[in-house]
Amino acid sequence: MKKRTLSLLLVLFLVVSVLAVGFAGCAPKTSNNQQQNKPQKPAFKPKAEYNLSVVVGPTFWWGEAAQKFADEVKQKTNGKINIKVYYGGQLFKGKQTNEFQLMSQGVIDFAWGSTINWSPTIPQCNIFSLPFFINNYKNLDALENGQTGKAIFAAMEKKGVVGLAWAENGFREVTNSKHEIKEPADLKGLKIRVVGSPIFIDIFRQLGADPVSMSWGDAVTAFQNGTVDGEENPMGVLIPVKIWQYHKYVTLWNYLVDPVIVGVNKKDWDSFPPDIQKAIKEAAIDTARWEKDMCRIGLDDGSALKDLKDHYGETPKITDYIKYLQDKGMVVTKLTPQERQDFINATKPIYDKWVPKIGEDLYETAKKDMGQ
Ligand code: X2X
Numbered sequence: 107m108k109k110r111t112l113s114l115l116l117v118l119f120l121v122v123s124v125l126a127v128g129f130a131g132c133a134p135k136t137s138n139n140q141q142q143n144k145p146q147k148p149a150f151k152p153k154a155e156y157n158l159s160v161v162v163g164p165t166f167w168w169g170e171a172a173q174k175f176a177d178e179v180k181q182k183t184n185g186k187i188n189i190k191v192y193y194g195g196q197l198f199k200g201k202q203t204n205e206f207q208l209m210s211q212g213v214i215d216f217a218w219g220s221t222i223n224w225s226p227t228i229p230q231c232n233i234f235s236l237p238f239f240i241n242n243y244k245n246l247d248a249l250e251n252g253q254t255g256k257a258i259f260a261a262m263e264k265k266g267v268v269g270l271a272w273a274e275n276g277f278r279e280v281t282n283s284k285h286e287i288k289e290p291a292d293l294k295g296l297k298i299r300v301v302g303s304p305i306f307i308d309i310f311r312q313l314g315a316d317p318v319s320m321s322w323g324d325a326v327t328a329f330q331n332g333t334v335d336g337e338e339n340p341m342g343v344l345i346p347v348k349i350w351q352y353h354k355y356v357t358l359w360n361y362l363v364d365p366v367i368v369g370v371n372k373k374d375w376d377s378f379p380p381d382i383q384k385a386i387k388e389a390a391i392d393t394a395r396w397e398k399d400m401c402r403i404g405l406d407d408g409s410a411l412k413d414l415k416d417h418y419g420e421t422p423k424i425t426d427y428i429k430y431l432q433d434k435g436m437v438v439t440k441l442t443p444q445e446r447q448d449f450i451n452a453t454k455p456i457y458d459k460w461v462p463k464i465g466e467d468l469y470e471t472a473k474k475d476m477g478q
Pocket of ligand 1: 161162202220222223275301321322338339340343364
């Protein structure tokens, strides 16, 4: 009896062993190994709230787009990712050139930031600030979508920020309260507020003006108090800030361009599962496209207005920014090719100092992207 039980147990053991080996053989080996070796990633737990930094206020298209982005992210992630927009530079307490650094440290999670404000940390961003280098939207798009854009995003990523999309501030125009600016001599002695990036001080000194650098918040106070004679900004800022209240003259010289980048702290980004990353990236691209359209209405070949109507089903209130400024009483000056050439010649020395800082390679890459 005992012997029989023992033999039965032995047979049973053998059968179970054979079956177990058989099943193990059928199971996909890699997944088996992966399961054993891979450390279990903790389930994704989003922060209750992510913050987002914008220099300007909610009435600027740039500011409006940031809120659209936050809304779209919330909707596309079924409420999992909740972004709060902080306007007027609240997150960097006045010093807009600190925005990138704070984002790379994780104090700021997301930002819709100007390349001018980020260029003290990412010198490659100064490529957009070389005077009379980019000149039109076709060149700008070629840079952003080409190797130049890739190189800038790579440089950002090395410093802890992931670039999600290219939005826009725009081609910057010079305004002032004294007189028309048609040639470099007209800038002589004018006190011009410029942004914190040092290339702007160099450009305006080179042109004979008296530049003073200030953050945006202080700049608006300086316009109101008349402590500066002029400033330079794109339509997307000039119109919402109602620049005609302070300055009568605007010269459309398109001397340089200011893209806005939608960025996110890399640690935040890496914490998101792929489906959340995809949703955020799509929202960034979609809202950046809308914002670019808003910045370009009436200034491009008509594509921006058409895209707003066809893709977003929108007809904006103002469709001709230049006429709008004229209707508000501003004197709008367009340069003749010769006048423009005089400014180009006068700012050439800026390249000698700044191309080495930006990097000769990137400068050559940018020219290639533009087909030059
Ligand atoms: O400060 C400016 O002039 C502004 C609003 O255009 C930027 O943030 C670069």
